[in-house]
Amino acid sequence: MEVSTRFYMEGLGLTLREEFEDIIGLRGTHRFPFTVASVFLEAGEGRYIELHPAGDGDMSPPGFPMNHLALAVVDVDAAYAQALASGGARFDIPIPNEEWDGTPLDVIMSGAQPEPMRMAFLQGPSGELIELYQATNN
Numbered sequence: 001m002e003v004s005t006r007f008y009m010e011g012l013g014l015t016l017r018e019e020f021e022d023i024i025g026l027r028g029t030h031r032f033p034f035t036v037a038s039v040f041l042e043a044g045e046g047r048y049i050e051l052h053p054a055g056d057g058d059m060s061p062p063g064f065p066m067n068h069l070a071l072a073v074v075d076v077d078a079a080y081a082q083a084l085a086s087g088g089a090r091f092d093i094p095i096p097n098e099e100w101d102g103t104p105l106d107v108i109m110s111g112a113q114p115e116p117m118r119m120a121f122l123q124g125p126s127g128e129l130i131e132l133y134q135a136t137n138n
Contacts, residue, residue, distance in 0.1 A: 001053050003087065003125045005039050008049065011086030012071060012079070012130075014041040017048055043071070068121070068129035076104045076134045080120040083132065088122040091129060106136065 008014045017040040025032045039051045049069075073079040080103070084090070091102045102121035109115040119133040 001037060001039060001051065004051055005041070007083075007087045007125045008041050008051070011083040011088055012132075013073075013082070014043055014049060016040075017042045068131050070131040070133055073132050073134055076118045076120050076132050079132045080104055080122065083122055083130070087125045088130070091121050091123045093121055 005016070009016060020038045020040075023034040023036060023038065025034060036052055041049045041051065043049055093100045093102050104118055104120040106116070106118050109117060116136045117133050118136050119131055121129060121131050124130050
């Protein structure tokens with residue numbers, strides 16, 4: 001948790017909102033602990049990311065059903081460099097017939113309203129896959 005918290009703060013620019021020792025469930029007058037710590041990190045405009053440790057405890061997920069977490073940033077290149085310098089790791093993205101190591105790349109999100117953007121991928125210190133993206137006006 002310490003390494004991940006430091007990475008999200010130093011590498012991705014989030015700020016610590018609160019650290020919690022446990023979560024207490026409430027059902028009527030019955031109270032029960034989840035026995036899991038957590039950290040809330042401010043992501044701006046009233047949004048935050050909550051980190052929970054994984055492991056062998058009761059709150060461990062049966063699998064990770066999500067591919068990645070995407071964070072909007074002002075400057076992908078600078079954010080990517082800062083994240084790597086703070087403990088993030090390069091991550092090769094498997095794309096058919098292409099090789100891409102996750103470094104900043106200009107793309108167009110195709111659809112009814114195509115949107116140009118710049119994005120990069122890396123792994124956080126706990127192995128989580130993170131996308132950094134910025135809207136562009138190409």
